[in-house]
Amino acid sequence: MQKITLPIKDDVIRALKVGDSVSLTGVMITGRDAVHKWMIDTFVKKSRKPAGDDAEVYEALKPILDGGAIYHCGPVVAGLDTGAYSFVAAGPTTSIREEPYQGDVMQHFNIKAVIGKGGMGPKTLEACSDVPGVYLHAIGGAASLIAQSVQQVLTVHKLDFGVPEAIWVIDVKDFPAVVTMDSHGGSVHVEVETQSKAQLDKLLAS
């Protein structure tokens, strides 16, 4: 188990290989479907003009994401009525939905670690080589356990996206994950898909 502190330097990323277990410590954000679309539309492709607190949130996110991590997660949060937020359950959501956006978002913000489940596709793998970055696989459904690594909820942006879709800024300690896509073109997901396809073809022929 390799301990990694956020923000992450390039040489640390380059040393990580598919199959490595890591534990992350530091400040990261959650971001999933609505957040990725918002980032791309407003700041990367600029197909819509910033409105409301968009510009302010963008400035707040930049330093956290520079060398940082984004977690595909829609948590269960306590303290919604008081503002004294804490994470009750916080496992990863399926990452592949962010495939159209993720590579560009990584490039734009210099994101080094994308955390989620189920793996991502060729565009993200290419961004992992270029930025460089890694895809970290957390254990899907292990929500109560992972929530324990969240020490503190520092703040929340875009709560109007809804609790699962908001940008939660969290301070984590020893957040557990496995490298399943690295900065050298390696992907567990490509490997497993290739070998399972060969098995499937055999089973369809039998």
Added chain:
Amino acid sequence: MPDLTEAFLELVRLTSTDLPPDVEASLKRAREQEAPGSAAQSALDTILENVALARKNSTPICQDTGTPIFYVQHPPGWSTTKLKGQIRTAVAEATKKTYLRPNAVDTITGKNSGDNLGDPAFPTIHFEETEGEDLIVDLILKGGGCENVGAQYSLPNGRLGAGRDLEGVRKVVLDAVFNAQGKGCAPGVLGVAIGGDRGSSYYASKEALFRKLDDENADSELAKLENRLTQDANQLRIGPMGFGGETTVLGVKAKSLHRLPASYFVSVSYMCWAHRRRRMTVHGDETIYE
């Protein structure tokens, strides 16, 4: 008719936080089958640790507490309007108590209702009048990740060489498992429906998921199909979380429906390893959970 709001709240809490014993036992067996020190075994260790922690702390096993799907069997004379009202109140209360994540999003505006109450179809509640005296309520919490990898096929399917028979069914179901890879939080449980129209077929594929993992299908042909599919799916070696490994599915539950001569649908509902399924029976003054 009694006010069962509190009883429904307990059903939701139990379903979200306490994995059924048959599912946990199956995950433990899967763990024993993986190579020591493998990513697959490590994933199952984490899963089992999380299951125990969620139970102990009464917190959700998974943060995606999904679509609450209720199947209510009620004796003659019960008001389904009242039952529906009590269930909806309990769901909103369970959300406040963080047993459920607010999950009901208005598709047009994108607004999350905040309390898991959407239009009349959210949460999903099915009612059926039965002959007995007991009220029986089954609940499944079905997350979005696994719902997204569900699939429906119309046979014959030329690409897969699948004809209109159980062999054809086997082929398309394996294709669905392959396409899901680890994205539905493998090792999953498959609910498979054969026949029906598109709507009734999907509905039946979810109904099939209410069966216990260790029961046997009363139809011997379907029982054979379930066993064969479980074995074949595990030969794909997608493994827990899609890390590669011995266990890709924990089990398959199949159901057959009458169909039109022109149609032959196969519907696959994929349930993640966090197969949150519970039953509540109201028998006189007594409420039993299993």
